[in-house]
Amino acid sequence: MGKAPVRKLAFQHPKFLIIAALAGLVIGLTANGLNYDKQIRKTATNRPDSIASVAAFGKVYKVLKSPRCMNCHPAGNIPLQGDDSHLHTMSPIRGKDGKGVYAMKCANCHQATNSPGVGTPPGNPNWALPPEDMKMVFQGKSARELALQIMDYKRNGHKNKAQLIAHARDTLVKAGWNMGDGRKPPPIAYKEFVAAWDEWINKGGYAPGK
Amino acid sequence: MNQSKSTTSRRSFLKSTLLAGGGLMISFSWLSKAGLAGALSEHTLPAEWHGLTGYIKITPDNIIKILNPNPEFGQNVMTSLPMIVAEELEADWKKIIVEMGPHDNIKLGPQFTGGSNSVRMYWKPLREAGAAARQMLLQAAAQTWGVPITELSAKDGLITHTTSGRSATYGSLASKAATLPVPTEVKLKEAKDFQIVRHSQKNVEGEKVVSGKPLFGLDYRQEGMLYAMIQHPPAFGMKLQSFDAAAALQMPGITDVFKLQLYAEDFEQGGFDTRTFNDLLVVVGKTTWEVMNARKKLVVQWAAAGDSKDFIAGRNGKREVIVPGALESTTTQLADMREYARKPSQELRKDGDPETAFKNAAQVIERTYTAPFLAHNCMEPMNFFAHVTSEKALLAGPLQAPGWIEPTLSKLLNLPPEKIEIQMTRMGGGFGRRAYGHYLSEAALISKRINAPVHLVYSREDDMTYGIYRPMYTATYRAALDANKNLIGFHVKGGGIPEHAVHANRFPAGAIDNYLAEGWSIPSNITIGAFRAPRSNFIAAAEQSFLDELAAAMGKDPIDLRLELLKKAKDNPVGKNNEYDADRYAGILKLVKDKSGWGKPENKKYSRGVAAYFCHNSYAAHVVDIVMKNGFPYVERVFSAIDCGIVINPDAATNMVEGAVIDGIGNAFFGRLSHKGGAPVQNNFNNYRIIRHSEAPQKIEVHFIQNDIDPTGLGEPPFPPVFGAVANALFKATNKRYYDQPFYEQIPKPGNTLNIKQKLG
Amino acid sequence: MIKLNINNKDYELDIDPNMPLLWALRDVIGLVGTKYGCGVAQCGACVVHLNGEAVRSCVTKVSRAAGQSVVTIEGLSPNHDHPLQQAWLELDVSQCGYCQAGQIMSAAVLLKENKNPTDRDIELAMEGNICRCGTYLRIRKAIHLAAAIQNKD
Structure with a gap:
């Protein structure tokens, strides 16, 4: 019998799943050096450091590939579900805006907060897949591919570095660590994820070799 | 016209009654209630079920009401049974009012939905009721007008005297008709003259369904009614030890939490008194949701039940059954089945000398098939309303067999049967599940205990994890071929938990000189029950898959092989008690071959599989066409051929076959109820996969054999052969044979990371 | 007190705002056309319209519907003659x-x-609605027919 923790998360935001992808934009930035935030640049810890950056991304990658993030960044148009990342039952599809179609819109089942019990829909006010024109696929991506994708302004939801950094603070991202009964959280704690995320980006947003 | 001596004449009789305010009521009575005084206890269910029937009421203002005697769970009896009455009555179908009859086995017959029997058992009695009423109305007109009855005709609820141009409605003649003696012999119509039967009529409750009217058990409401739920143990083989309800009782809307014993220690169970748990932990409150919430606050200690004893009532006294206490898992169940399959077992039928045939065989083909437990998963979960007082009991809800639960309720409530009223609502599915009335008994005892009207509701999880499952089965088939690939021996050895599925006298018994059928079973605490052709739905899959492989080994077309065997069974049958009619069996195969364009080049793009089966008195064959869709096998088309005699309501019958095909594909592909440590692994539709829209075929073409044979059932027969046809088509599609249901999890598919072993528990 | 507008009728309910809309409809208001099938948004038996969207009332808290417009099967059309209802009957x-x-x-x-x-x-639209009897083919045909009826009107 499932418990019913109806915890309201003050921070909940919609596109937590998308976030991770957004976060990635920085790399593109690194590559063309466009929007490097000078303030951040000044601090010693933010000096480009490919070794530290890649190491940090190793942690980030584990989170992005965990079911809590990857399930809504599927390779196809149907989200994944569960700790085993099976295809979502009843095959809901992305739709243009990522919010489903017709009688199968995400918000028809996914409420603003988690539904109580095991096997019930987790909730967020902005529950969605990335949209049709910016799919930000995580599933099947190597660490290098994903890092490059996140750094690419054209593939990361058009986020610059500052937006990426901010994105890790997005309540939606944070919701990945509270997805309701019966769902394993990502492999590292949220705080640790944010730290790794920042470090990866601030130290140059380098992509691993593989 | 056919002369019919009332089939009911020996132990029941037609009866007419003058209605208050005039009008006719015609009924068949299974002895009168008065005649039964003092003898009720001996009088349970009639031995001749076909000897009973429902009734007709005609009022002076020409309203014709027909009561449907049998519970409706989607098989369309609410429409098709009254159609039979109306046909013989020569009523205007459009003006008929159909009502669900009360539970009254004396007036309305066995009232049992199951075994594909509804139409079969009510066909004759309902025709006779209609014909008798028609006859009496004709007599009434003849007397009123002073003309010979032979000059009168009855049609569309009107009696006409052509010569004089006079006519009168049934309503205007009803009071007079009611005073006439009931004919002892009635004339039944010729099949060729049917105007209503054999013509598609719309579901009489269709409009209520699409407009959301309260029709189902769960919709039943009564003033002051409370809701109850039972918290059952998490696993088979466990029982309630102790509980703390303090927190639950604090929850809003909760009125009571208590423990209740269902059956007393020495209770003798009837055949459908199956129950999984006897000590019930009950929560009662004001709304379903409040009760659901409060259940989460219960603090409960469950304990291993250990081996326990049940008493089963029987003709020769009660029988003691030991229910083993083991906490079973699917992996251990499979291992147990493998072990039992190696042991000697019970011989069910033997023809010729199979041992020698196998010894002399040039080639022996041996294949083993398995299938898991299945949950019925009726869309409407088990539930029942009960209001029990010290004087009487009212129960209302979805059930298939009121006549079977009434004696149980009588014992449990200590009330005579006539003080127990059972109202049958429309059922949100049944599939055999609702023949087991434990949930009525539970509702009744809860109501009695709290002294209030109560609605017992099973949550989906309660429903799916309760048991009464389709058993877990296995069967090993062996065939002996000589050097010329002739079939010289056949052996089936089947087993299961807790029963086997071998039907020893069915095809191909009778078609093979040396034949052996054996069966074994393993006792279990996992309760089982009927499930849309119990046993048949597994054994047909195994047998029809095996025949497909056998045909391939013999170098024959799978339909040709079956037809050859059937020819032998007809011309030169082996053994006795062969249960099937070889001609009718061959008939559906020929029809499906023709309609599906079997072997035609234009169908080459499909991976085709065929299967045919006889069960529950009807014959069904399917050709299943699989294509690969996005890398997944998909059943795109199905061709079905059915012989169930006269089809009462063709469009509704077609609907039922379509449904059986989809149900078969769904269960063959996905159906599974596994166990781990005694607990069901699946508990809701997120982990128990049910076939959905996109997985249903694009086309199901249903063809009925046209004959004038009295109708037999249709709910079950089209279901079992689907599994085999799917397996055989899957082989064509994937070049791999599928021996273990469900098939889908063995098909490698893109992007699926599901770990099957994990799932098995 | 939660104010609901259901089938163009206003209701004020004194219930826990966390109660799913399904149970408010069925057990409190008495509109039982909306069905309980799974309670976990898997089967679709409980679908109602909330501001025109096909929400699953078994997981939709009544608070989400507060002040919004809810339509149930009972209110889909005034005379049970929505093109879909007509098509459902026509194709039985x-x-x-x-x-x-x-x-x-x-x-x-x-x-x-x-x-x-x-x-x-x-x-795509119907995959979330389970029919255990297997009427999927007829549902598909009926939706096509309803579209034709709707376009004709």
């Missing part, structure tokens, strides 16, 4: 009938947003 879709209210409510959103749905559109 139902077997047991338990899931059909949910099927119709889901299909209604499809037809509102797509006047000429293809088979694929129907699959």
Whole structure:
């Protein structure tokens, strides 16, 4: 019998799943050096450091590939579900805006907060897949591919570095660590994820070799 | 016209009654209630079920009401049974009012939905009721007008005297008709003259369904009614030890939490008194949701039940059954089945000398098939309303067999049967599940205990994890071929938990000189029950898959092989008690071959599989066409051929076959109820996969054999052969044979990371 | 007190705002056309329209519907003559009938947003509605027929 923790998360935001992808934009930035935030640049810890950056991304990658993030960044148009990342039952599809179609819109089942019990829909006010024109696929991506994708302004939801950094603070991202009964959280704690995320980006947003 | 001596004449009789305010009521009575005084206890269910029937009421203002005697769970009896009455009555179908009859086995017959029997058992009695009423109305007109009855005709609820141009409605003649003696012999119509039967009529409750009217058990409401739920143990083989309800009782809307014993220690169970748990932990409150919430606050200690004893009532006294206490898992169940399959077992039928045939065989083909437990998963979960007082009991809800639960309720409530009223609502599915009335008994005892009207509701999880499952089965088939690939021996050895599925006298018994059928079973605490052709739905899959492989080994077309065997069974049958009619069996195969364009080049793009089966008195064959869709096998088309005699309501019958095909594909592909440590692994539709829209075929073409044979059932027969046809088509599609249901999890598919072993528990 | 507008009628309910809309409809208001099938948004038997969207009332808290417009099967059309209801009857879709209210409510959103749905559109819209009797083919045909009826009107 499932418990019913109806915890309201003050921070909940919609596109937590998308976030991770957004976060990635920085790399593109690194590559063309466009929007490097000078303030951040000044601090010693933010000096480009490919070794530290890649190491940090190793942690980030584990989170992005965990079911809590990857399930809504599927390779196809149907989200994944569960700790085993099976295809979502009843095959809901992305739709243009990522919010489903017709009688199968995400918000028809996914409420603003988690539904109580095991096997019930987790909730967020902005529950969605990335949209049709910016799919930000995580599933099947190597660490290098994903890092490059996140750094690419054209593939990361058009986020610059500052937006990426901010994105890790997005309540939606944070919701990945509270997805309701019966769902394993990502492999590292949220705080640790944010730290790794920042470090990866601030130290140059380098992509691993593989 | 056919002369019919009332089939009911020996132990029941037609009866007419003058209605208050005039009008006719015609009924068949299974002895009168008065005649039964003092003898009720001996009088349970009639031995001749076909000897009973429902009734007709005609009022002076020409309203014709027909009561449907049998519970409706989607098989369309609410429409098709009254159609039979109306046909013989020569009523205007459009003006008929159909009502669900009360539970009254004396007036309305066995009232049992199951075994594909509804139409079969009510066909004759309902025709006779209609014909008798028609006859009496004709007599009434003849007397009123002073003309010979032979000059009168009855049609569309009107009696006409052509010569004089006079006519009168049934309503205007009803009071007079009611005073006439009931004919002892009635004339039944010729099949060729049917105007209503054999013509598609719309579901009489269709409009209520699409407009959301309260029709189902769960919709039943009564003033002051409370809701109850039972918290059952998490696993088979466990029982309630102790509980703390303090927190639950604090929850809003909760009125009571208590423990209740269902059956007393020495209770003798009837055949459908199956129950999984006897000590019930009950929560009662004001709304379903409040009760659901409060259940989460219960603090409960469950304990291993250990081996326990049940008493089963029987003709020769009660029988003691030991229910083993083991906490079973699917992996251990499979291992147990493998072990039992190696042991000697019970011989069910033997023809010729199979041992020698196998010894002399040039080639022996041996294949083993398995299938898991299945949950019925009726869309409407088990539930029942009960209001029990010290004087009487009212129960209302979805059930298939009121006549079977009434004696149980009588014992449990200590009330005579006539003080127990059972109202049958429309059922949100049944599939055999609702023949087991434990949930009525539970509702009744809860109501009695709290002294209030109560609605017992099973949550989906309660429903799916309760048991009464389709058993877990296995069967090993062996065939002996000589050097010329002739079939010289056949052996089936089947087993299961807790029963086997071998039907020893069915095809191909009778078609093979040396034949052996054996069966074994393993006792279990996992309760089982009927499930849309119990046993048949597994054994047909195994047998029809095996025949497909056998045909391939013999170098024959799978339909040709079956037809050859059937020819032998007809011309030169082996053994006795062969249960099937070889001609009718061959008939559906020929029809499906023709309609599906079997072997035609234009169908080459499909991976085709065929299967045919006889069960529950009807014959069904399917050709299943699989294509690969996005890398997944998909059943795109199905061709079905059915012989169930006269089809009462063709469009509704077609609907039922379509449904059986989809149900078969769904269960063959996905159906599974596994166990781990005694607990069901699946508990809701997120982990128990049910076939959905996109997985249903694009086309199901249903063809009925046209004959004038009295109708037999249709709910079950089209279901079992689907599994085999799917397996055989899957082989064509994937070049791999599928021996273990469900098939889908063995098909490698893109992007699926599901770990099957994990799932098995 | 929670204010609800259901089928154009106002209700004030003194209930826990966390109660799912399904149970408020069934047990409190007495509109039982909306069905309980799974309680976990898997089967679609409980679909109602919330501001025109096909929400699953079994997981939709009544608080989400507060002050919003809810339409149930009972209120889909004034005389049970919505094109879908007509088509359902014309093709005699139902077997047991338990899931059909949910099927119709889901299909209604499809037809509102797509006047000429293809088979694929129907699959996409209806995949969340389970029919245990297997009336899927008839549902598909009925939606096509309803689209034709709707376009003719």
